[in-house]
Amino acid sequence: MKAGIFTIILLIISNVFMTAAWYGNLKLKEMHISTDWPLILVILASWGVALIEYFFMIPAN
Template sequence: MKTAIITILLLVVSNVFMTFAWYGHLKLSVSGISKNWPLFAVILFSWGIALLEYSFMIPANKMGFKDNGGPFTLFQLKIIQEVITLTVFTVIAMLCFQGQKFQWNHAASYLCLVAAVVFAFLPNK
């Protein structure tokens, strides 16, 4: 159980960095900080943040993978990661991008992801 919790916490931290690597430059541009940056500078900036993402994602997957003694199958790890990604993204988008609205169809799609998690963890017979 401890390995599962550590794996999930590492995935959460990883996804915070991932969200800022993928979307942080948009916020910087809107606020005028990186508005005139060339594309290669934006890419390098994002890669720098993504390095931090990988510093948490790789250990999480290594530790959490069943074949390495962890509690999760490869598919379960991926489903968990996707749900964490959307959860972290939603929180950051709502806090940092004030104009974005969470709508009913977003909630419906998230419920489908929760169903995906349930199906991923059903025992195989």
Template sequence: MGFSATPFITIGLLILSNVFMTFAWYGHLKFESKPLYLVILVSWGIALFEYCAQVPANRIGYGYFNAAQLKTIQEIITLSVFVVFSVFYLGEAIHWKQIIGFGFIALGAFFIFTK
């Protein structure tokens, strides 16, 4: 059993895709004065880059990971990126209840990866 770059490439692409998607979904919240049609168009443009990372991540990772594991990795990354985004970009504080909730999600991830 040798070294495989597959998990690193997969997770790296998933992180990249989540950064793009988080900005596509929530970045416009700082621009409330902009027309809705404009933020939708900009969000679609950003989401294109998300798909350019997400689709290859799943294709590369599938086989090394099963579909449930890929989805679990995706969700953990999504929450992690979102926490950083909401604190540093939106300036929102994270509450202890959110941390506990994310902890329960991480516990669920543990069960997905346990044989």
């Protein structure tokens, strides 16, 4: 029972984080904040977001 609740909580955290990241990305584009970033910074930021999300998703699965 405990493992099931822990899994659900981890998946909810993962989903909420990725939803916030997606809407944050749209807001950055709308405000033209991320348009002048160098490519390496964009790559590192996107991989960083994915890494944080995987910290929650992989143990849940």
